[in-house]
Amino acid sequence: MTHNSAVTLTYIEFMFDSVKVKAGITQVTRLSARGNAAHVLPAGNPPAGALPVLPALGELLPGGLARGSVVAAGRWSLLCLALAAGASVAGAWCAVAGVPQLGVSAAAGVGLDPARMLLVADPGTAWPQVVASLLDGCELVLLRPPDHAPAQVRRRLEAVLRRCGGVLVVAGDWDGAQARLLVTRQEWAGIEAGHGRLRARRVLVVADGRGAAARPRTQWLWLPGPDGSVGLADQVVTEIQATG
Amino acid sequence: MAVHLTAAGVPPARVLVVRCPDWPVPPDPGRAFEQVVSLVEELCPRVEVLWPGACALGARGPARYFGGEEALAGKIIEAVTGGGFACQVGIADGLFAAQLAARAAAPVTMVAPGQAREFLAPYPVSVLDSAEVAELRPDSAGMTELLPRLGIVTLGDLARLPASQAVNRFGVAGGVAHRLARGLDPRPLAARPPPADLSVSAGFDPPAPLAEPVVFAAKALAERMHAGLAAQGLACVRVQVQVISEDGQEHARLWRHDGLLSALAVAERVRWQLAGWRPDGPRDEAYPGGIVLLRLTPDLLVRAHGRQLGLWGDAVVSDRVARAALRVQAMLGHGAVTRPVAAGGRGPAEQATLVPFGDARDPERSPDRPWPGRIPVPVPATVCQDPLPARVTDATGAPVTVTGRALLSAPPARMSASGGPWLAITAWAGPWPVAERWWRPQAARRRARFQLVTEDGAAWLAAVQDGHWQIEARYD
Numbered sequence: 092m093t094h095n096s097a098v099t100l101t102y103i104e105f106m107f108d109s110v111k112v113k114a115g116i117t118q119v120t121r122l123s124a125r126g127n128a129a130h131v132l133p134a135g136n137p138p139a140g141a142l143p144v145l146p147a148l149g150e151l152l153p154g155g156l157a158r159g160s161v162v163a164a165g166r167w168s169l170l171c172l173a174l175a176a177g178a179s180v181a182g183a184w185c186a187v188a189g190v191p192q193l194g195v196s197a198a199a200g201v202g203l204d205p206a207r208m209l210l211v212a213d214p215g216t217a218w219p220q221v222v223a224s225l226l227d228g229c230e231l232v233l234l235r236p237p238d239h240a241p242a243q244v245r246r247r248l249e250a251v252l253r254r255c256g257g258v259l260v261v262a263g264d265w266d267g268a269q270a271r272l273l274v275t276r277q278e279w280a281g282i283e284a285g286h287g288r289l290r291a292r293r294v295l296v297v298a299d300g301r302g303a304a305a306r307p308r309t310q311w312l313w314l315p316g317p318d319g320s321v322g323l324a325d326q327v328v329t330e331i332q333a334t335g
Numbered sequence: 336m337a338v339h340l341t342a343a344g345v346p347p348a349r350v351l352v353v354r355c356p357d358w359p360v361p362p363d364p365g366r367a368f369e370q371v372v373s374l375v376e377e378l379c380p381r382v383e384v385l386w387p388g389a390c391a392l393g394a395r396g397p398a399r400y401f402g403g404e405e406a407l408a409g410k411i412i413e414a415v416t417g418g419g420f421a422c423q424v425g426i427a428d429g430l431f432a433a434q435l436a437a438r439a440a441a442p443v444t445m446v447a448p449g450q451a452r453e454f455l456a457p458y459p460v461s462v463l464d465s466a467e468v469a470e471l472r473p474d475s476a477g478m479t480e481l482l483p484r485l486g487i488v489t490l491g492d493l494a495r496l497p498a499s500q501a502v503n504r505f506g507v508a509g510g511v512a513h514r515l516a517r518g519l520d521p522r523p524l525a526a527r528p529p530p531a532d533l534s535v536s537a538g539f540d541p542p543a544p545l546a547e548p549v550v551f552a553a554k555a556l557a558e559r560m561h562a563g564l565a566a567q568g569l570a571c572v573r574v575q576v577q578v579i580s581e582d583g584q585e586h587a588r589l590w591r592h593d594g595l596l597s598a599l600a601v602a603e604r605v606r607w608q609l610a611g612w613r614p615d616g617p618r619d620e621a622y623p624g625g626i627v628l629l630r631l632t633p634d635l636l637v638r639a640h641g642r643q644l645g646l647w648g649d650a651v652v653s654d655r656v657a658r659a660a661l662r663v664q665a666m667l668g669h670g671a672v673t674r675p676v677a678a679g680g681r682g683p684a685e686q687a688t689l690v691p692f693g694d695a696r697d698p699e700r701s702p703d704r705p706w707p708g709r710i711p712v713p714v715p716a717t718v719c720q721d722p723l724p725a726r727v728t729d730a731t732g733a734p735v736t737v738t739g740r741a742l743l744s745a746p747p748a749r750m751s752a753s754g755g756p757w758l759a760i761t762a763w764a765g766p767w768p769v770a771e772r773w774w775r776p777q778a779a780r781r782r783a784r785f786q787l788v789t790e791d792g793a794a795w796l797a798a799v800q801d802g803h804w805q806i807e808a809r810y811d
Contacts, residue, residue: 168811169716184656194808195675195687197716205675209660210689213671221663228659277792279810282762285746288711289764289786289794289810315713 142231142258144177145202147321150310151298152270156231158256160269161249167235167262169197169314170274170296173321174260175233176202183207183230188214188222190235190262200319219244226257235262242266270300274314281317291317293324349404349448350430350524351394353411354423354437358388374418378410383524391433393524394426408443427451429520435462451518456491459483463490463512478505478512490516531567534632535560542581542625546609549578549626550602557601560631564639570594571633574601576608581624586612589669591693594639601631607665660692669693677702681709681769683718683796683808708769710784715796715808722805723753725797727760727787737783737799741768750787750797752806758789766799786810 141155156162156178164171167190176198179185184207187193191212199205209229214221218237225232226248240248245267252259261268274294281290294314299307311324353375358368368387375382375390379397384390398404408424415422425436427446432455436444446454460482487493493501494516501513514520537552553576564570571594577587590596590604609626660672673689678698680686686709688698727735729745736744743766751757765785772778782800784807789795794810 167717172716184653186659191720192717194683194714194716194718195677195689196683196714198675199677200713205677205687208675209656209692210673210675211663211667211671212673212689213667214663215667217666221666224659224662224666226659227662228656279762279788279792279794282764282786282788282794284762285764287762287764289713289788291713292794292810317713319713 142178142183143181145173145180145321147312147323148173148177148310150323151272151296151308156258156260157269158258159253161252161259161261161265161267162270162272163261163263163265163268164271165262165264165273167192168274169201170272170294171233171260171262172198172203173201173314174272175231176321178231178258179203179207184209184228185231185233186211186225186229187233188225188235189218189237190233197315197319200315201321219248222248222259223251226251226255226259229257231258231260233260233262236265240265268300270298272296272298275309291315348520348524349394349398349426349428350391350433350520351397351404351407351411351424351426352385352389352391352430352433352437353415354389354425354434354440355415355420356423357421370418371415371420371422374414374420375411378414379407385434389434389437391430391524404445405443408445412442427454428518430524431455431515431520432518452494452516455516455518456489456494458490459488460490460493460512460516463515478508494518531563533560533563533567533569533636534630535563536628536630538628539626542627544625546606549609549629550606553605553629553631554598554602556629556631557596557598560601560633561598564633564636568639569633569636570639572635572637573633574604575630575632575634576601576605577628577630577632578605578609578612578626579628579630581627588665589634590664591669592633594637604661604665605629607662611662611665611667664692679704679706681706681771682798683710683715684720686714708767710796713810715810717809717811719806719808722798722807725750725752725804725806727785727797727799727804734802735799735804736802737766737768741766741783747785747787750789750795750804752795758791758793760787761790762788 141157143155144152156174162174164174175185180202185203186209188211190210193210195205198208209225211221211225214237216237218234219240222232222234245265248259249267273296275297276295277292279289279292281287291313292315294312295309296312296314297307297309299305313322313324316322353371355368355371368384368390372382372384372390375392378401379392382390382392394404394407398407401407401410404426408426411424412422423437423440423442423444425433425438425440425444425446427433427436427444428448428451432446432451435455435458436446461479464479482488482493487496493513496513498510498513501509503509505512535556537556539549539552543549560574571592573589574592574596575587575589577585579585586608588608590601590608592601596604663672670691672692674692674696675687675689676696676698678686678688679700679702685700686702690696727747727750729735730748731745732749733745735747738744747760747763749757749759763785766783767785768781768783770779770781772780780800782798785797785799787795787797795806796808796810798805798807
């Protein structure tokens with residue numbers, strides 16, 4: 092609470108910025124810096140709870156994205172963006188590291204707010220440090236690791252995660268991830284040989300994980316739907332198509 | 336020696352005008368022209384920038400120094416073309432004649448002293464309307480259209496009129512035009528003083544092995560830099576922090592400033608930069624050889640007129656996010672952390688502009704325009720930074736082509752992206768022809784887009800241009 096009010100105060104001070112209030116500003120900045128330090132290192136009590144997910148993913152991830160956890164989402168695809176979208180809708184900042192090919196319009200389509208996104212296209216060899224820094228500022232970091240993460244690096248990042256209470260969505264594999272989602276089947280609708288166009292894609296997503304999430308769950312989703320968003324696909328139609 | 340005074344009381348000074356014919360240069364002509372001006376200023380200080388694309392200087396002193404006006408013109412042309420810019424030089428009595436001389440130059444035109452009136456005489460009166468002299472004279476209100484109808488076609492005709500008649504008929508504008516036609520200048524050059532060096536630096540002797548003393552010195556340096564800027568009424572958009580170690584390594588980085596950072600905040604950025612220089616080592620480890628010099632240089636100077644933050648609207652970047660972004664920028668560089676802004680465009684790559692964190696969030700193209708022919712929703716999630724070369728063939732194995740009238744040679748049957756395995760195409764849509772920017776030959780392009788679905792279930796956005804297939808994006 093003190094942290095928040097100090098930040099607000101800083102902005103109000105800047106609105107009337109002039110030489111005369113300079114002394115006041117330094118004081119307030121110092122205050123807010125202290126508030127921040129307390130926020131970044133919440134010794135012992137990380138923010139509890141979970142980040143929300145989109146309603147369509149609620150069946151697959153009943154509790155949302157638990158803070159301090161790693162979610163692996165197979166290879167880079169729209170599913171990674173859909174996982175991050177729920178938190179972004181709720182007002183969280185979202186950083187994307189190691190994905191230079193990110194389609195920003197598609198991200199906006201599934202619900203990510205581009206105004207609250209940070210992109211680090213090429214984190215380079217020091218990517219663990221970059222991700223750790225991003226986790227300090229953003230509640231959700233979407234990472235495509237440039238190479239396989241050694242166990243030591245994974246443990247360090249997981250420690251940072253638990254301290255900050257953020258969520259790491261990995262586009263790739265991550266040993267020891269709390270939840271794992273995978274697109275196992277996909278079929279495009281609306282396009283034929285020479286006519287129509289890509290209108291929507293129905294995918295079968297399988298989710299499993301550890302602990303409470305251990306039982307595998309499957310769900311057919313529109314990813315993307317006709318307007319670019321994520322929706323639940325009709326189960327009945329799916330089963331008919333799957334058998335036929 | 337008697338100085339001949341003109342009617343305006345200003346002796347006809349020798350003026351040299353440097354003109355860059357291929358201006359304006361996108362995207363920022365003013366900033367690019369600063370390079371030309373600084374090249375000229377290396378030879379002779381006190382240059383007046385007339386507008387982005389032309390500058391003027393008093394020729395008498397530099398000509399004496401370099402051994403003649405011809406030598407001076409040669410030096411300037413050599414310097415400016417050496418910097419990669421084409422230029423023309425004109426030397427004459429007065430700014431007006433020198434500007435016209437520069438325009439006629441190939442690449443140097445010199446009008447001998449006292450010959451300005453003869454040089455100007457054959458020019459039509461319409462040159463008084465050209466943009467170059469617009470600021471030299473008051474608004475003429477149709478004078479240049481009226482003069483030819485009165486039988487006064489050239490500047491020579493105008494100069495032959497008695498001055499009183501020109502003023503009687505056309506007022507102040509007529510008087511000024513008459514003086515210009517006689518080769519007299521309405522005003523002397525307003526040369527700017529050479530720009531003051533506002534950068535500040537501190538040396539360390541003995542070299543500082545740790546970051547702490549450097550950061551401490553940075554705070555005092557930043558205060559000096561801010562004082563120097565404030566004395567001139569300026570603010571800097573960015574500040575360059577340059578660190579040199581004793582073994583000759585140099586590390587320079589630009590930080591966003593916008594006149595908002597306190598000395599403490601600048602020192603903080605120096606600390607981040609030092610930490611980012613050696614990202615692997617712990618913070619207190621010594622730098623090899625130590626740091627010998629720290630320099631802060633204000634970049635992109637603007638007039639300081641305060642700043643008003645919006646009360647609501649744009650997403651406010653909290654301190655916490657800004658700190659994280661700046662720390663990553665310290666490691667990887669200013670451009671490494673970006674924020675996307677929706678932009679207008681037809682292709683998938685054009686629909687977003689990535690703006691470095693801290694810079695103004697302006698899209699390259701407006702997203703509010705209709706952009707007919709843009710790719711339909713849903714849009715692809717994977718956009719190739721550089722389009723992948725691809726091969727698409729029909730059932731017989733022949734490459735699929737598209738004619739100028741967007742007719743397909745044969746239905747596509749198989750494709751291979753960037754030398755990968757051949758995949759059978761199960762569904763496809765297109766061609767969707769796009770002819771963009773045909774009015775600008777360098778940027779014009781004609782292509783036909785396709786959506787392709789392959790046997791593995793993947794969907795691709797492909798385009799064919801000049802007979803070559805490319806993969807622009809994947810619908811992952």
